[in-house]
Amino acid sequence: xxxxxxxxxxxxxxxxxxxxxxxxxxxxxxxxxxxxxxxxxxxxxxxxxxxxxxxxxxxxxxxxxxxxxxxxxxxxxxxxxxxxxxxxxxxxxxxxxxxxxxxxxxxxxxxxxxxxxxxxxxxxxxxxxxxxxxxxxxxxxxxxxxxxxxxxxxxxxxxxxxxxxxxxxxxxxxxxxxxxxxxxxxxxxxxxxxxxxxxxxxxxxxxxxxxxxxxxxxxxxxxxxxxxxxxxxxxxxxxxxxxxxxxxxxxxxxxxxxxxxxxxxxxxxxxxxxxxxxxxxxxxxxxxxxxxxxxxxxxxxxxxxxxxxxxxxxxxxxxxxxxxxxxxxxxxxxxxxxxxxxxxxxxxxxxxxxxxxxxxxxxxxxxxxxxxxxxxxxxxxxxxxxxxxxxxxxxxxxxxxxxxxxxxxxxxxxxxxxxxxxxxxxxxxxxxxxxxxxxxxxxxxxxxxxxxxxxxxxxxxxxxxxxxxxxxxxxxxxxxxxxxxxxxxxxxx
Ligand SMILES: *Cc1c(COP(=O)(O)O)cnc(C)c1O
Numbered sequence: 001x002x003x004x005x006x007x008x009x010x011x012x013x014x015x016x017x018x019x020x021x022x023x024x025x026x027x028x029x030x031x032x033x034x035x036x037x038x039x040x041x042x043x044x045x046x047x048x049x050x051x052x053x054x055x056x057x058x059x060x061x062x063x064x065x066x067x068x069x070x071x072x073x074x075x076x077x078x079x080x081x082x083x084x085x086x087x088x089x090x091x092x093x094x095x096x097x098x099x100x101x102x103x104x105x106x107x108x109x110x111x112x113x114x115x116x117x118x119x120x121x122x123x124x125x126x127x128x129x130x131x132x133x134x135x136x137x138x139x140x141x142x143x144x145x146x147x148x149x150x151x152x153x154x155x156x157x158x159x160x161x162x163x164x165x166x167x168x169x170x171x172x173x174x175x176x177x178x179x180x181x182x183x184x185x186x187x188x189x190x191x192x193x194x195x196x197x198x199x200x201x202x203x204x205x206x207x208x209x210x211x212x213x214x215x216x217x218x219x220x221x222x223x224x225x226x227x228x229x230x231x232x233x234x235x236x237x238x239x240x241x242x243x244x245x246x247x248x249x250x251x252x253x254x255x256x257x258x259x260x261x262x263x264x265x266x267x268x269x270x271x272x273x274x275x276x277x278x279x280x281x282x283x284x285x286x287x288x289x290x291x292x293x294x295x296x297x298x299x300x301x302x303x304x305x306x307x308x309x310x311x312x313x314x315x316x317x318x319x320x321x322x323x324x325x326x327x328x329x330x331x332x333x334x335x336x337x338x339x340x341x342x343x344x345x346x347x348x349x350x351x352x353x354x355x356x357x358x359x360x361x362x363x364x365x366x367x368x369x370x371x372x373x374x375x376x377x378x379x380x381x382x383x384x385x386x387x388x389x390x391x392x393x394x395x396x397x398x399x400x401x402x403x404x405x406x407x408x409x410x411x412x413x414x415x416x417x418x419x420x421x422x423x424x425x426x427x428x429x430x431x432x433x434x435x436x437x438x439x440x441x442x443x444x445x446x447x448x449x450x451x452x453x454x455x456x457x458x459x460x461x462x463x464x465x466x467x468x469x470x471x472x473x474x475x476x477x478x479x480x481x482x483x484x485x486x487x488x489x490x491x492x493x
Contacts, residue, residue, distance in 0.1 A: 383433055
């Protein structure tokens with residue numbers, strides 16, 4: 001039996017299905033496998049399609065589940081109508097290879113996992129004979145919200161509530177969410193930033209008032225954020241896939257090392273990549289890219305994670321994050337799975353606003369990761385330059401990765417082939433991208449059509465006509481009202 005336990009040592013082991021359904025450990029930690037990460041021979045995956053690769057990965061974590069069922073879930077998730085035949089295509093852009101994780105129905109990489117998670121959740125409920133309803137909570141910096149809403153809309157036995165910072169997402173991201181249809185969805189803007197939203201959502205899981213409301217109404221809570229292990233596991237697949245695509249394209253021979261570069265916020269994407277490396281992807285190291293909220297850059301350089309700093313709203317809002325949840329899982333691995341030490345570090349972050357990693361753990365972290373960030377000005381310069389030189393449109397987040405890679409290559413003269421993870425369509429941030437390309441300033445729909453005109457590149461269909469859709473969710477609350485709001489939602493389900 002393979003089980004999942006807490007990064008903070010205080011949770012009885014859970015099976016795969018329970019781990020998905022519960023979403024977060026009962027002691028406030030994150031769920032992690034209690035077993036060695038399974039090793040898969042990537043050479044055996046040559047010739048597999050995306051669905052099969054993704055199915056292999058899931059099956060490796062859930063030996064108690066029928067393999068065909070898991071492959072079937074991946075087929076439903078990545079099947080036709082939802083993704084192109086190559087769910088995560090690889091492109092060459094200058095010296096860099098780019099894996100586009102942006103072809104799902106909400107045009108951000110969150111679709112890669114949130115197309116799978118609702119099916120896993122339904123499976124988990126069925127296998128455990130659960131008859132309570134699950135209320136999915138999600139805090140979003142812009143992209144998780146829409147991807148989770150699309151994934152869970154009208155899934156029987158589930159309801160979903162999304163909290164977004166009402167002034168902290170792009171105009172297109174906001175339109176995508178507030179026009180969301182579905183009988184089981186609720187979308188609420190909050191006065192506060194992503195960190196406030198994520199903190200309140202995590203706290204809801206241990207709030208006695210909400211727990212009582214849940215008991216009375218036959219409801220339990222779960223999470224669609226990357227704190228849910230069901231988000232992380234599907235993300236491992238596209239690192240295997242990227243490597244296989246590099247081999248197919250002749251960029252490397254099977255077995256040759258590559259680097260990955262990952263625009264990061266909550267660190268779920270990059271952590272999945274690191275896990276893929278442990279599981280058999282021949283990767284050398286990871287470059288973590290940030291925007292001016294450069295807390296991760298400082299951490300990877302110094303070992304000090306210091307959240308006592310100014311928070312910036314940037315043109316790459318999905319990375320406007322100071323408390324990066326999945327760092328906790330990385331620390332757990334890097335401290336040889338020392339849950340007591342992780343708990344102490346997390347306590348320090350909560351109480352004092354920072355923690356410090358030293359010794360072996362820091363050496364290991366430095367060996368596997370390096371980091372950098374771009375200023376807002378540099379993000380726009382990078383988008384403009386990449387478009388002029390390669391006719392390729394970067395979104396504001398992917399641009400952070402592209403620009404950081406360019407700089408580090410100049411400084412360190414790197415020669416290992418590198419795959420950059422592209423995390424969103426540029427048309428989700430049309431104002432910033434348009435301005436970067438030609439200096440023009442237009443708003444949302446106007447910026448989208450102008451960007452199409454100027455570049456001759458078509459915006460993805462799901463992002464067109466948003467301004468004509470009916471606004472269905474215009475509720476806004478203060479961050480202090482979130483617990484009360486969640487309790488009331490549980491009551492009304
Ligand atoms: C969520 C997101 C990120 C950050 O990913 P993490 O897994 O939170 O590190 C980067 N770019 C875009 C466009 C995103 O939506």
